[in-house]
Each structure stands twice: as C-alpha cells, then as structure tokens.
Amino acid sequence: MPRTHELIEVKRRLMSPRALQVAKICIAVAVAWSLAPLMPGTAKEFPYYAPLGALLSMQPTLMRSLRSAAQTLAGVLIGIGLAAIVLIVSDPNVWTLAFVVGLGALVGGMKWMGVGGEYVPITALFVLIIGGPEADGYSIGYATQLCLGIVVGLGVNLLILPPLTIGPARERMLGFRRTLSKHLTEIGEAVLERSPPAREDWATHGEMLDAAARNVRTAVQAAEESRKGNPRAWFTRGNLDADYDALVALENVTFHIRNLTEVLAGMVWGKPIPLESPQNLRPVLQEALSAVAGAISAGVDDPRQPQLLDQAAVAVEEILRTMQQEIGAGAASLSPTAAIVIDLQRILVALRPSRQEAPAPAAS
Structure with missing residues (x-):
C-alpha cells in the first residue's frame, strides 16, 4: 500500500501544470537550438x-507568453538602437x-x-x-536568433496542451468555501463550551481568511487570462462570470465572518472587547452558526444550496425569537x-443568488 501511494504521488507530480511547463520549456529550447544553425547570413x-x-x-499562459515576447523583443530592439547611437558618436569606452x-x-x-525593460541595458x-567593430552583424544575428527562439517558444506553448487553469481555480474556490465553513463551525462549537475552550486559534484566523480570499482572486484572474486565445477553452465551460460572482460573494462573507468572530471572541474569551451573552442564547446561536456554515460549503451548482440557505435563515430567525424571550436581560447582554x-x-444575502428571494420570516 505505501508503495502504491508513492507511485500515485509521483504520477500526480509528473502530471502537474508545473511539470508540464518544464517539459515544454525543454522541448522549445531543444527545437530552437536545432533550428538556429539553419538561419541565413551572420545569424x-x-x-x-x-x-x-x-x-x-x-x-x-498564452497571453502572458505573447506579452512577454513582445516586451522582450521591444527591449532588445531599443537596446540595439541605443548602442547604435553611441557607436555613431564615439567608440566604446568606460564613459560611453x-x-x-x-x-x-x-x-x-x-x-x-x-519584463522587457531589463533587456534594454543588457x-x-x-x-x-x-x-x-562588427556591431551591425552581431545586432542582426542577435535579434534574428532571439526572434526564432520566441516563435518556437510560442508555437510549443500553443500546440502542446496550452495551459488552462480554470479547473485549479475552481478547486481553490471550493477549498476556500470549506475553510470558511470550518471556521464558522469551530467558533460555533466554542460558544457552547462552559469554560474557555482549550483552542484559541480560531479567534486569530482573520488574517488567514483574508489571505485565502486574495489567493482565490489571484487564481480566478489567472484562469481568466489562461482562456484568452486558448483553443482548449473552446471545449471547456470557460465562462468565469459565475465564478467571479461567487468570489465577490465569498469576499463579502469573509468580511462578515471576521466581524462576528471578533464579537464571539469577546463573548468567549473577553477580548478584544469583553462582551456578555445570556446562556439561553448560546444553543440557538450555535445551531445558526452551524446552519450558515453548511450553506457556505454548498456552491452555486449544488442543488442543495437553496434548501440549506432556507434552513440557515430559519435558524437565524430562531435567535431573534429567543432574544425576545430574553428581553429582560438588558441591552448590554x-x-x-x-x-x-x-x-x-448579511452572509445569507451574499450567498443567495439574486434570482432567489429570501423566505419570509415566520410569524411569531
């Protein structure tokens, strides 16, 4: 069994996008080196x-390859032009x-x-x-061979499985949903504990959640860039509009989770601000947190999402009904x-697609 696991891990690494990119680089370099002696003249x-x-x-990505190639070529040509100006005026010396x-x-x-800027002075x-003294021939040969290599690199990148990162971006989005859901579940469990819980790390996860949101946005933007000019996108559900909408929703959810985490930390730990909460409210509060966590974990494509959102809304309404019963506890509590x-x-509003309407509050 361990041997099988190792083979699976090796296969996963060999089939990773990074491994494929390395293989394509090796192929492009080999082809360019093979074609270079066939160029005419001094090249x-x-x-x-x-x-x-x-x-x-x-x-x-293909678009990044095109942009990098164009910028590099522009930098090389500008550098050749600057050198030509110097050679017209004077011979090379320490000052020139x-x-x-x-x-x-x-x-x-x-x-x-x-990226082409660094090639101007070089x-x-x-x-x-x-x-x-043979700057003319060198410049022509340098630019010609560089253009050959660029064309070969672009061709290899286009013809051999051009990178398409839509799948990894959606996987990262799913992982982010699970992270938010797990975080909300953990703080819900802490609310029910009579004494301060042994684990305090959930109260300091705000920065981690923000970093995770930024990573997901970067992945979605990279996926959108990988679609442009990519023939593989023709055969893939490549419209990322829904993914961007889901990302904006999760970013809003993250903001509100950070807010309620600080409040709950004050109720459980007494920091950053000491806060009170009647014990009778804690069970319904935990149920609502758990229900909302379940709604977060379900994506837009999950057929259970409308039902989970409705259940979460009912659980939140139950907190309000219990609060009415505890009205004598005072505003501070x-x-x-x-x-x-x-x-x-607000989390439920962010999660609910615009075409869905929130269920009407139950009559008290």
Missing part, C-alpha cells in the same frame, strides 16, 4: 540566442558604456516596458562589448448577539 554565428528566446517566451547602461536602465524602467552592453445576527443575515 548562424550566434545560435545560442535562439534557446534564450525560447526560454524567455515560455510563460504560464556607463552612459548607455544608465540610459538603458532609465528607459527600461518605464512601466509599459514590463542588449546595449552586449552590442558594444561583444559586437564591437443582547447587543452582541444582535450584532452577530446582522452579520449572519
């Missing part, structure tokens, strides 16, 4: 720049080298240059030092629970 004297171009054009590198770094620092330096109820209601 064949500089075959080592073709693999470099292939390497520079291999990015995680320093000047062209400084000017190239200044131009390359412009925002629109992107190319200018190469042309002046390596090209020297009931206010924290009222704040939690508002956050729970």
